[in-house]
Amino acid sequence: MPQRIGCLIGVFDLFHVGHLDVLERAKKQCDHLVVGVLTDDWAADAWGARPFVSVVERAQILEQLRCVDEIVVVDGVDEIELTGRPGAVTVFAADGTDGVLGPDELDGVPAGVVSVLASGRGSRSQILRAAIDQRQSRSSVA
Numbered sequence: 001m002p003q004r005i006g007c008l009i010g011v012f013d014l015f016h017v018g019h020l021d022v023l024e025r026a027k028k029q030c031d032h033l034v035v036g037v038l039t040d041d042w043a044a045d046a047w048g049a050r051p052f053v054s055v056v057e058r059a060q061i062l063e064q065l066r067c068v069d070e071i072v073v074v075d076g077v078d079e080i081e082l083t084g085r086p087g088a089v090t091v092f093a094a095d096g097t098d099g100v101l102g103p104d105e106l107d108g109v110p111a112g113v114v115s116v117l118a119s120g121r122g123s124r125s126q127i128l129r130a131a132i133d134q135r136q137s138r139s140s141v142a
Contacts, residue, residue, distance in 0.1 A: 003031045003032055004029070004030040004031045004032070004090065005030060005031070005032045005034065005089045005090070006026050006027070006029060006030030006032070006033045006034065006089075006090045006091075006092055007033075007034045007035075007036060007089065007090070007091045007092065008022065008023065008026045008033065008034075008035055008036070008091075008092045008094075008100060009035075009036035009038065009074065009077060009091075009100070009101045009106075010035075010036070010037070010038065010094070010099050010100035010101055011037070011038045011042075011043045011051060011058070011099045011100075012035075012037060012058045012061070012062060012099055012100075013043065013051035013052055013053050013058065013099060014051075014052055014053060015053070015058070015061050015062075018099075019099060019100070020065070020067075022092075022094050022100050022117060023035070023062075023065060023067050023068060024067045025117050026067075026092045026117060027067035027068075029090065029092070029115070030090060032069045032070065033067060033068055033069050033070070034069065034070045034071075034072060035062050035068050035070070035071050035072070036072050036073075036074045036077075037055060037058055037059045037062060037071060037072070037073050037074070038055075038074060038075070038076075039055050039073060039074070039075045040054060040055050041075060042074075042075050042076060055073055059071050059073055077101065077105070077106055077107065077108060077109060078108050089113055090113055090114075090115045091106060091109050091113050091114050091115070092114075092115055092116075092117050093105075093106055093114055093115070093116045093117065094116075094117055095116050095117060095118055102116075103116050
């Protein structure tokens with residue numbers, strides 16, 4: 001039976017339980033999970049702000065998880081090279097989990113290989129970023 005290869009692409013800044021949940025759900029649907037970690041520059045262009053945690057450290061966190069089989073640092077979706085791998089490839093998109101690309105952000109990926117994961121545990125990145133920003137602004141006023 002050919003290996004089922006899955007791919008999930010995201011920033012994974014301020015890693016939290018929502019990230020872990022989406023990674024574990026993706027892994028349940030494949031034999032080998034490749035995680036594309038988007039660069040600091042990509043995040044700055046997309047969000048207008050650089051991640052709090054550097055791409056090197058985000059990749060180090062992810063490579064320690066049992067559900068992740070391979071890490072690839074990328075500067076966009078088009079840099080994920082999955083062709084030529086033996087087995088069926090699925091690119092997972094997240095529905096409602098910030099920091100992980102959704103189906104509308106997977107331009108160039110053939111629709112037939114995209115699988116949207118339903119929302120799981122709530123995402124916390126936006127809440128964490130807002131709390132940090134608020135704390136920083138209070139400390140600069142004091």
